[in-house]
Amino acid sequence: MLKKSLFSKGKNDDLYHVIHKVPYGDSPYVKAKHAQLVDKDPETAITLFWKAINVGDKVDSALKDMAVVMKQLDRAEEAIEAIKSFRHLCSKHSQESLDNVLIDLYKKCGRVEEQIELLKRKLRLIYQGGAFNGKPTKTARSHGKKFQVSVKQESARLLGNLGWAYMQKTNYMMAEVVFKKAQMIDSDANKACNLVLCLIKQSRFEEASLILDDVVQGKINGSSDSKSRKRANELLEELNDKIPQQEFSVDLLGLDDGLMKGLDQVLNAFGGSNRSKRLPIFEEISSFRDQLAC
Incomplete structure (x- = not known):
């Protein structure tokens, strides 16, 4: 009878840890996770995460988890x-x-x-072959x-x-180059919509409309996602409001031939095989930095 009771208790303990996603034990890190996930007491959790870091208890996880709670x-x-x-x-x-x-x-x-400098550093690590510990894939986690x-x-x-970071700095020309490179590597509806917005900001409505059509017609990965559909419809409304009011010409956009040729060279340089470990975005962009500055 006692054995059965102990078995049931152990089973319930296991279920408790699975449901609340807290580790076993009584260390500062375990107590911090309990405060964070079970007690919903973030201030106490931060105090305990600090303690875990100071005593060397799962420092990697404690520092990352503490930063998330602080945010x-x-x-x-x-x-x-x-x-x-x-x-x-x-x-x-x-x-x-x-870094993430x-x-x-x-x-x-x-x-x-x-943010831009750190993103560049992470990209450099990839094209130098130093990401993922030299492996072609890594295991990530999202929502458990x-x-x-x-x-x-x-x-x-x-x-x-x-x-998107360049968009926040209103450096739309640089953002366009980067978005296009991202789409060449692994296209999806979210990045397509970002590129559409980038082109709208530059009053290049016809180009934006062509890309948006692909999203609306479901030609791009992720187009069927509800968030992507909603955003595409919002951008479509914005385009419909703007297109009748503008005439499309290079002169109106204020882009000279040299700038357009420079962009073409950048994008042509990005058109190589994606199998290479190196992503020459920084070297190629730097050659045209003066042209791309608006």
Whole structure:
């Protein structure tokens, strides 16, 4: 009878940990996760995460989780400083995930320049062959589910984020180049819509309309997603409002032949095989930086 009772207790404990997604044990990190996920007490969780970091208890996870909780409490600036100060205590394998958290924090704080530099650094790591520990794929996690991400997909994702960061700086010409490169590598409806918006900002409505048609007609991966459909319809309404009011010509857009040729050369340089480990975006863009500046 006692054996059966102990078995039932053990089974219930297992179920508890599965439901609440908390690890086993009584360490500072475990207590922090319990405060975060079960008690819903983020302030106590942060205190316990700090304690875990100070005593060397699962420092990689404690630092990352603490930064995420700080962001939720609008303490993103503090989270940035924490990562910068203590990431040297973390393993080499955790640095990539810490960079991903930093990018989100920079975005939250509006620190666009630092976001751009970090995105470039991550892209350089890819084209130098140093990402994913030299493997073609890595295991990622989203909403509790694991899935495989390829170097190709990660490159396109980072380029998409870089393009959006340039959009925040109203550097639409640079954003266009980056978005187009991202679409060449791994196209999807979200990046297509970002490119459409980028072209609208440059008053290039006919080009934007052609790309948007592909999304509306379901020709691009992810077009059937409800968020993508909603955004495509919003952009379509915006285009319909603008197109009748504009005449389309290079003179109206204020783009000289040299600039257009420069963009063509950049995009032609990006048209090579995606199998190469190197993504020459930085070298190629830098050659035309003066032309691309608006």
